[in-house]
Amino acid sequence: xxxxxxxxxxxxxxxxxxxxxxxxxxxxxxxxxxxxxxxxxxxxxxxxxxxxxxxxxxxxxxxxxxxxxxxxxxxxxxxxxxxxxxxxxxxxxxxxxxxxxxxxxxxxxxxxxxxxxxxxxxxxxxxxxxxxxxxxxxxxxx
Numbered sequence: 001x002x003x004x005x006x007x008x009x010x011x012x013x014x015x016x017x018x019x020x021x022x023x024x025x026x027x028x029x030x031x032x033x034x035x036x037x038x039x040x041x042x043x044x045x046x047x048x049x050x051x052x053x054x055x056x057x058x059x060x061x062x063x064x065x066x067x068x069x070x071x072x073x074x075x076x077x078x079x080x081x082x083x084x085x086x087x088x089x090x091x092x093x094x095x096x097x098x099x100x101x102x103x104x105x106x107x108x109x110x111x112x113x114x115x116x117x118x119x120x121x122x123x124x125x126x127x128x129x130x131x132x133x134x135x136x137x138x139x140x141x142x
Contacts, residue, residue: 036111
C-alpha cells in the first residue's frame with residue numbers, strides 16, 4: 001500500500017523532476033496557460049497555487065521564496081504585480097485543468113493548466129462558441 005506517499009515520479013530522477021516543474025512553472029507564469037500531460041498538470045497545480053499565495057503576501061521574504069522556483073526576475077515581477085493582485089479576494093483555487101483528450105503519438109492524456117480569471121476567453125468551448133456565432137452572423141448577413 002502507498003500510505004502517505006505523495007507525488008508522481010513521472011519516470012524522472014528527483015533533480016530532473018524539479019527542473020521540469022521549475023520550467024513549467026515559469027512557462028505558466030509567462031503565458032498564463034500551458035498545454036501538458038494531465039499527470040504533469042496535476043503535479044504542477046499545487047506548486048502554482050503556492051506561488052500565487054506567496055505573491056499575494058508581497059513581502060521581500062515571499063519574493064525570495066518564489067525566486068527559488070522561478071529564476072527569471074521579470075517573471076517574478078509579473079507574478080507579484082499582475083497575477084497575484086488579481087486573486088486578492090480569492091481564498092484559493094487559482095488554477096484550473098481542462099482535459100483535452102489523448103495525444104496522437106502515444107495516447108497520453110493531455111490537458112491545459114491555466115489561471116482562472118485570466119481575462120481572455122480562450123478555452124476550447126469558447127472557441128467553438130465564437131466559431132458557431134461567427135458562422136451564424138455570416139449566414140444572416142448574406
